[in-house]
Amino acid sequence: MTDVTDVVPQLRTEYLRRDVDGECLVWSPVAAEPAVLDPVVSVMLDVIDGEASIGDLATEVHEEVGVPFDVALRQVARTVQLLDAAGMLASSSLRIEDAVVPRQLFANPPNP
Numbered sequence: 001m002t003d004v005t006d007v008v009p010q011l012r013t014e015y016l017r018r019d020v021d022g023e024c025l026v027w028s029p030v031a032a033e034p035a036v037l038d039p040v041v042s043v044m045l046d047v048i049d050g051e052a053s054i055g056d057l058a059t060e061v062h063e064e065v066g067v068p069f070d071v072a073l074r075q076v077a078r079t080v081q082l083l084d085a086a087g088m089l090a091s092s093s094l095r096i097e098d099a100v101v102p103r104q105l106f107a108n109p110p111n112p
Contacts, residue, residue: 005055005073009048009080010090017045028087035086044079045088054080 016027016034024042027034037045047057054076061072084092 004077004080005058006053007080008050008053009083010050011045011048011083011088012090012092015088026086026088028092030092031087035082035088037082037086040075041079041082044076045083048080048083050090 012028012030014029018025019042022039024037024039024045025034026037026045044057047060052060055073058069058073058076061067061076062069065072067075080089083089086092
């Protein structure tokens with residue numbers, strides 16, 4: 001794993017978030033579809049402020065939750081990676097066209 005402790009994740013400002021029955025659904029304007037976040041990522045969504053680095057966030061998790069620092073670092077890095085994949089980070093390079101173009105036009109292609 002590369003050293004990511006100095007990376008400062010920053011969330012996009014323009015995304016939709018809906019919390020329904022304990023589930024968190026987010027939709028970034030650069031993503032083709034919404035993403036369902038697990039409870040850990042949902043909590044981190046409220047904590048990532050664009051000022052704290054991954055190392056700082058891992059230290060906070062380590063101190064607040066009491067898990068070993070290396071476990072906290074892996075969880076925070078995993079969270080940032082999931083948010084990036086969902087297009088939630090300002091640095092996310094997703095493009096809707098890339099996700100939509102490969103899809104089939106019809107769920108069941110017509111029979112001749």
